[in-house]
Amino acid sequence: MTDDPIANHIANCAAGDRAAFRALYRDSSAKLMGVLLRILGERSEAEDALQEVYTRVWTRAGRFDATKGRGMTWLIAIARNLAIDRLRSRPAAASDDGLDMVQDSTPRAEARLIAQGEARRVTDCFATLEPDRAAAVKGAYLDGLSYDDLAARYGVPLNTMRTWLRRSLLKLKECLE
Template identity: 75%
Template sequence: MEEDTVAGLIAKVAAADRAAFRDLYSATSSKLMGTLLRILGTRSEAEDALQEVFTRVWLRAGRFDPEKGRGMTWLIAIARNHAIDRLRSRSPAAAGDDGDELDSVADTSLSAEGSLIAKGEARRISDCFATLEPDRAAAVRGAYLDGLAYTDLADRYAVPLNTMRTWLRRSLLKLRECLDQ
C-alpha cells in the first residue's frame, strides 16, 4: 500500500472513522505483525502487542503529522517502541533461571562440524565488530541486540539523534562490507 493511502487512512482514523480504521488494519497489520514478531519472538505475545498497537493508533491518530513523516513509518515506529517497552518490562525470570537470554537461544544439538562452523562465524563477526570504533560497536549492540531505542542510545553517548542514526547506518554498512570479504 502506498504511503499517501496509509497517511490518508490515519487522517480519517483521527476523525474517528471506523471504516478507515478497518481499512488501515487490513492494509498494515501483517507488516506490523512481522515487526512485532521479529522483536518479541513469540506469536502469542506479538498478537497481543498488535492489538495494543492498534489501540494506540486509534487513540493517537490525531498526533500524526503527514508533513513530518510517512504513515507506514509512523505505524512501524509505534509498533517497534511498544515491542521494546514490552521487552523492557519482562522480568529477568522470564528470560531464564539465571537471566542469561543467550543460553535459551543456543542450539545444543549441533554436530562437531556445525559447532566448528558456528565458532568460525562467531569469530568472524567478533573480528568485524573489532573494526568499528568501540562506541559505535556498543551502539550497534545496544540497538540491534539489546533492543534499545535510538533516542536512549543518543542520550547515552551524548550525541544528537540523527548522529546516532548515522553511526548505526554507517556501522552496519561497515559490518556488511567486512562480512562479505
C-alpha cells in the same frame, strides 16, 4: 490528501472514521505483525501487542503529522516502541538458571599471545606481496569486492585480476607454512 494511503487512513481515523480504521488494519497489520514477531519472538505476545498498537493508533491518530513522515513509518515506530517496552518489562532471568556454571569464553593470555603472533605473521606475509596485489587480496577476501570491481579499480582485465589473486594466495600460503 497525500499519495500515502496509510497516511490518509490515519487522518480519517483521527476524524473517527471506523471504515478507515478497518482499511488501515487491512493494509498494515501484516507488516506490523512481522515487526512485532521479529522483536518479541513469540506469536501470542506479538498478537497481543498488535492489538495494543491499533488501540494506540486509534487514540493517537490526531497526533500524526503527514508532513513529518509516511504513515507506515509512524505505525512501525509505534509497534517497535511498544515491543521494546514489552521486552524491558519482562522479568529478569532467575539466578538459578545455570549461567554461573557456563565456562568463560574469553581467550586466556596464552591464546591471546598466540593470536597476536599469528596476526603478526599474516601481516609480515602480506608485506611480501606487491602493494597493489596485497590490496586486491584484502579487497576480495576482507571487503567482499568482486573480481569485476577489483579489475575496474586496478585497471586490469578480469583474468589478470584472477591471476593476481590466485598467485598472491599461493605466495601467502607458502609464507605461512
